[in-house]
Amino acid sequence: MKSEIWKFIKSKKGAIGIGTLIVFIAMVLVAAVAASVLINTSGFLQQKASSTGRQSTEQVASGINILEVQGMHNTTNINRTAIFITPNAGSAPIDLSQAVVMITDGKKKLVAKYNVSQHYDLRNGGSLFEEVNWSGLKSTDFGIVVIQDADGSCKNITPVINKGDIVAIVLNTTTLNMGPRSTISGNVQPEFGAPGVISFTTPATYLDDTQVVRLQ
Incomplete structure (x- = not known):
């Protein structure tokens, strides 16, 4: 077989x-x-x-971190506001010319974009509220005051903030009701990343001898 x-x-x-x-x-x-x-x-x-x-x-x-908000009053209303900002830890550079600031008193809403003519530099010191040309700042615009910028990235035409930079966004808030005990909210929205949140209540009274007050 x-x-x-x-x-x-x-x-x-x-x-x-x-x-x-x-x-x-x-x-x-x-x-x-x-x-x-x-x-x-x-x-x-x-x-x-x-x-x-x-x-x-x-x-x-990426995103914006709001360090502080200051305001200057005329005894009845805060008509000049400065928002001190810096990038979040680990954030990519942020172009503030593409940012939008939105702030409201509950009835009126202010939406402002960067005005290239409203750019100031206080890296050598000075008074922020005295440096800004407030009469030339419309309610639909915001200006930039450079406080700290080691590499010079926050320029007039392209204000870019990166690690370690501190700038103040200045607003003409005359059109808003920011009298005593007013609740204000809003944000600083960058082109990408997390916005910086604005939320505060104005002081109970405005004193003549203290024109600049801390709001947030």
Whole structure:
């Protein structure tokens, strides 16, 4: 029985020839093309994921931190307001020319954008409220007063703040009701990242001998 099986196996010959060679080459080519597609796709997805992750991290980490809000009153209303800001820890540079300031007294809302002519530098000292040309500052504009800027990034045309910079955004708030015990809210919204939140209640009374008050 075994000898018959052995003879049967020995009588079988492999199919060889040009047809078999063509089939083999075709299989190799198909496998190569499939592998190339997979490699290219995986590379593209990796780059896309890396870019998305970087942008997401930048979006989450970036933003504006409000250090303090000061106001100057005329005994009845705060008509000059300064918002001291700095970037959040780990934030990407923020272009303030693309930022928007929104502030409301509950009835009226002020929306202001950067006015390139309202740019001041107090890195060598001085009085903020005396330095600003308030008569030239409309309620729809905000100006910038540079307090700290080691690398000079916060320029007139492109005021960009980065790590360690401190600037004051100045607003003409005459049109808002910011009398005693007024509730004020709003934010400083950068082009990307988290906004700086404004929320305070004005003092119960305004004293003649203290024109500049801390609000937040």
